[in-house]
Amino acid sequence: MAQPDTFSYGPHELQKVHVYRAQEGGQGALWVIYIHGGAYRDKDILADSFSKTYEILNKHPMIHNNVAAFASIDYRLSPHPNSPQDPVKTPKSRLRNAMHPDHLNDVQAALKVLQEKYAFQDQYVLVGHSVGATMSFQAVMNKVQGADPTSIASPKPRAVVGVCGIYDLRLIRNDFKEIQIYDEFLKGALGPDEELWDRISPGKVADSDGVASGWQNGQLAVLANSTGDLVVNKHQADVMVKILEQWKSLVEGRDVVELYDLREGHDDVWQKGEELANVIITTIKRLARNKDIAC
Template sequence: MSKFAVGERAQYQYASEHELQSLSVWRTTSSIETPPGNLWVVYVHGGAWRDPDITQTSFEPTITSLSNLSEHASALSLVAAFASLDYRLSAHPSHPQDTRATAASNLRNARHPDHVIDIKMGLKFLQDKFGFGSNYVLVGHSCGATLALQTVLGRGMVTPAEDIAVERPKGIAGVCGIYDMPLMLETNSHPAYREFVAGAFGEDAVLWETVSPAVRMKRDGKVLNGIVLILGYSVDDELIDEPQVRSLPELGQDVLVLRGGHDEIWQKGDGLARVVVEAVKRTAEK
């Protein structure tokens, strides 16, 4: 098998309104030309829609893990490139900004649907520039998993006037994800949970339910329409509990049980890499 390697990170601005409308691309390299049908892996980071310390580069430990472990070689031979998206963030009380002195292009004041609109703009940029169409796996950690599913659920996620047409992925992988916001608030009493949900979506509890992927899927049936869905859950996750992954029981999706804290999954990279490999293999088999 040819040796797998990942090239240098290239950064692109996919829109001009905000500095966070930015993404990174790592092209794969090998001793033979990458087949044109190989998959892109596109990552959406977490951070409760608001953490400025978690960025597109948080995917680098996972890429390093994928590159260094020989057992991943067969799956990686199916990958054309990796991409990781930033998006506009909501305000964070631990990272205050002076709204009078901060330029609009740097201000973190996003509200739904700003976050999901940015993800769709980033996907459209990638599809237009690199021409891979639907030949990709969309991977999200924490609220990034929420966003990944929201991009394909259509009606109710954004208004028709705000929507951006993108080709749907062949596969989605959600890792330590938030799928049912009302359920999360019911099983986690710490005020920080309600604080970050309200910060991203406002105080309308009906909206929290409407934009929750698990609620939408249960109500409307199999809206993924053939998209492969892989979920990863860590038994050591101190922030997102098991009821979130169990909120999608009727879909028949695969659930990988991981070890490590909520952020350790991406900080160390091995746990997230395991889910990426499984998602790539399952998507390529379909």
């Protein structure tokens, strides 16, 4: 397995970013930056969950020609009832007690450190899985309620890819009302104020705070969903695509790609890596094809 370089962007053990250089002699300029899911709280789904996908991608000639490096972001997590910690005995740097906006502020801080180190500007693709997809599209909103406005990603990415993503937080809870974990993980990470959930849902905010007005340099949005995903349903992509159609209609040359033919289970998409890698390859091909259309 490839060993990434790891950089800290804060004192917590989860405030780290992993960087994997593309193959020796790679000629690309693009960065691919991954935000993992895990319901904001799963201590077993972290930045290294991108490793398998990286291994697959790194053998692909398309990557050699277009990608400079990959990064995968860890961010502080919220408590999980199945892995309790003693708040007195656990050092602060290991405590999983993050609440919105901590997760998103961490992602923004990681992007900032990457920019300071590598200065790739807007030559990057932000890829998120599940709640990582929520944060990927939050990163291109104009304003996310509660989040630090000075920390909003600058510059924003050229392309955003949401894989098995959650874009309307209240809707997913309501769609799975009988299953307690949805309400539990959302309240555990975001608090009980459901109006706040609405104001931070990238598939719900249609006013000037949202993705349509906020993502001015964007060229390509990709939504990927799997028929084998039993925990995130297609309603989520349906709401997000409406916002993205609005975004697309504002500037000529913007592109929205819907890939709804994945087959793997929610976590197998990244765990096996094949389908996540394919989605990223499709994205990079599209970007290369659309290169002549200015940003």
